[in-house]
Amino acid sequence: MQDDLYDVAIIGGGPAGSTAAALLARAGRRVIVLERERFPRFHIGESLLPSLSSIFERLGVRQKMDSMFMRKYGGEIAAACGTRDVRFYFKDGFRSRNDHAYQVSRAEFDQMLLENARVNGAEVREETAVVKLSLGKEQVTLETSSASQQTATVTARYLIDCSGRQTIVGNLLKLKRSYQNLQKFSIFAHYENVDRPEGIDGTLIRMIRGLNHWIWMIPLTPTKMSVGLVMDTAVFRAQKISPQEMLERSIDEQPLISERMLRSERVTSVQSAGDYSYRNTQLYGARFLLAGDAAAFIDPVFSSGVYFAMMSAEKAADTVEAILCHPGRARGLLRSYQRSVNRVMKMYLSFVNSWYSGREFMEVFMNPTDILQIAPAVNSLLAGDASGSFAVRWRMWLFYFFVRAQRYVPFSPRLTLEPPKRGQEAPKGSAVTA
Numbered sequence: 001m002q003d004d005l006y007d008v009a010i011i012g013g014g015p016a017g018s019t020a021a022a023l024l025a026r027a028g029r030r031v032i033v034l035e036r037e038r039f040p041r042f043h044i045g046e047s048l049l050p051s052l053s054s055i056f057e058r059l060g061v062r063q064k065m066d067s068m069f070m071r072k073y074g075g076e077i078a079a080a081c082g083t084r085d086v087r088f089y090f091k092d093g094f095r096s097r098n099d100h101a102y103q104v105s106r107a108e109f110d111q112m113l114l115e116n117a118r119v120n121g122a123e124v125r126e127e128t129a130v131v132k133l134s135l136g137k138e139q140v141t142l143e144t145s146s147a148s149q150q151t152a153t154v155t156a157r158y159l160i161d162c163s164g165r166q167t168i169v170g171n172l173l174k175l176k177r178s179y180q181n182l183q184k185f186s187i188f189a190h191y192e193n194v195d196r197p198e199g200i201d202g203t204l205i206r207m208i209r210g211l212n213h214w215i216w217m218i219p220l221t222p223t224k225m226s227v228g229l230v231m232d233t234a235v236f237r238a239q240k241i242s243p244q245e246m247l248e249r250s251i252d253e254q255p256l257i258s259e260r261m262l263r264s265e266r267v268t269s270v271q272s273a274g275d276y277s278y279r280n281t282q283l284y285g286a287r288f289l290l291a292g293d294a295a296a297f298i299d300p301v302f303s304s305g306v307y308f309a310m311m312s313a314e315k316a317a318d319t320v321e322a323i324l325c326h327p328g329r330a331r332g333l334l335r336s337y338q339r340s341v342n343r344v345m346k347m348y349l350s351f352v353n354s355w356y357s358g359r360e361f362m363e364v365f366m367n368p369t370d371i372l373q374i375a376p377a378v379n380s381l382l383a384g385d386a387s388g389s390f391a392v393r394w395r396m397w398l399f400y401f402f403v404r405a406q407r408y409v410p411f412s413p414r415l416t417l418e419p420p421k422r423g424q425e426a427p428k429g430s431a432v433t434a
């Protein structure tokens with residue numbers, strides 16, 4: 001056996017990479033993480049889901065989460081026309097076990113998790129990009145290039161690709177498929193001094209849904225707010241204006257947002273991201289697994305990205321550990337990994353497709369009903385309940401049925417989703433989900 005052979009090499013030190021690294025290193029495996037950036041570095045993806053709490057517990061970072069980041073107790077979704085809004089609290093979700101999640105500065109969150117991987121015994125090389133990859137039958141070989149232009153070769157028995165939207169293995173093996181109906185463009189920045197309600201309602205993620213766009217407001221600290229816009233890539237291109245102009249125009253024409261931003265000041269540059277929503281057709285090979293965004297990414301609307309990244313990385317780490325202990329069971333373990341990760345991805349895909357299907361999602365969502373506990377089931381999906389229990393699934397089928405039926409028979413009042421004209425106040429209704 002080679003002396004320099006690692007048990008597991010991991011590409012990428014984001015939430016997926018650092019989760020897998022910490023768990024495998026703690027199990028006594030020789031693990032190396034190759035990360036092309038030096039942390040802390042900016043990253044988008046700031047609003048987390050309550051279901052992450054068991055992974056934070058397992059990683060031993062629960063107390064750090066509480067001391068470093070703001071709690072989030074739920075969310076608020078409002079129609080751009082200003083006529084309806086709905087607040088939901090995680091405590092009210094179907095058989096809810098967690099009443100809060102967190103909203104994080106990703107620079108600090110990712111650095112804390114990467115440091116945790118180091119403390120647990122993983123070797124972490126920052127400013128080290130993987131530039132070439134060879135996937136053999138017995139081992140994987142990675143060529144790296146560091147900031148000082150030095151090259152090196154790393155060999156490992158297994159590879160977990162956690163390279164995020166770079167999807168290194170997916171691109172190499174041509175496994176990546178984009179969702180053409182979800183080709184969106186996003187523009188975002190951080191602001192100080194955006195007004196927000198007192199108490200728990202001041203912690204909620206706020207989403208304003210327009211006809212062909214939506215805007216998020218994510219409180220990151222008691223004074224800092226992340227504000228972002230998501231719209232069809234084609235619609236953005238047709239405007240022929242810069243991302244900054246587009247963001248400013250969208251904020252300005254939406255009173256539900258601009259009224260809270262009268263005293264605010266932008267404290268970061270305006271950034272953008274495009275071409276997301278894809279999946280890889282295969283999530284494993286003889287010597288590799290894909291996790292996090294490197295496996296799939298389905299639109300940021302329900303803040304499921306970091307949850308999906310850490311959940312899949314936890315499963316990937318457990319799968320590799322089981323294979324290293326029982327090599328003869330590798331095939332079945334890898335298949336079961338892919339099946340369980342795809343199941344969660346499909347659940348969010350259905351939800352996201354419903355959100356973008358037209359006005360009907362909002363019309364139904366804005367009128368939550370106690371009937372058959374459909375609203376708490378939707379709430380539990382918003383909290384990241386990926387248990388896939390039948391009790392939640394059949395309620396979600398009913399919800400999707402109502403959204404489809406609403407197109408033909410309006411059970412709920414119609415919404416224009418157009419911002420009211422200046423000086424014209426919209427009649428307001430609000431609801432809290434059960």
Ligand SMILES: Cc1cc2nc3c(=O)[nH]c(=O)nc-3n(C[C@H](O)[C@H](O)[C@H](O)COP(=O)(O)OP(=O)(O)OC[C@H]3O[C@@H](n4cnc5c(N)ncnc54)[C@H](O)[C@@H]3O)c2cc1C
Binds near residue numbers: 012
């Ligand atoms: C507009 C937008 C808004 C979002 N909002 C949310 C949100 O509110 N909540 C949420 O949960 N998610 C959100 N997401 C999704 C979230 O950003 C991702 O799902 C999450 O970061 C995935 O984690 P990861 O570890 O898989 O990948 P990443 O966090 O992207 O980490 C991958 C790492 O791999 C490294 N890397 C890449 N290539 C190489 C290489 N060749 N060599 C070495 N290292 C490499 C990168 O530097 C990076 O650090 C959003 C995404 C977008 C686009």
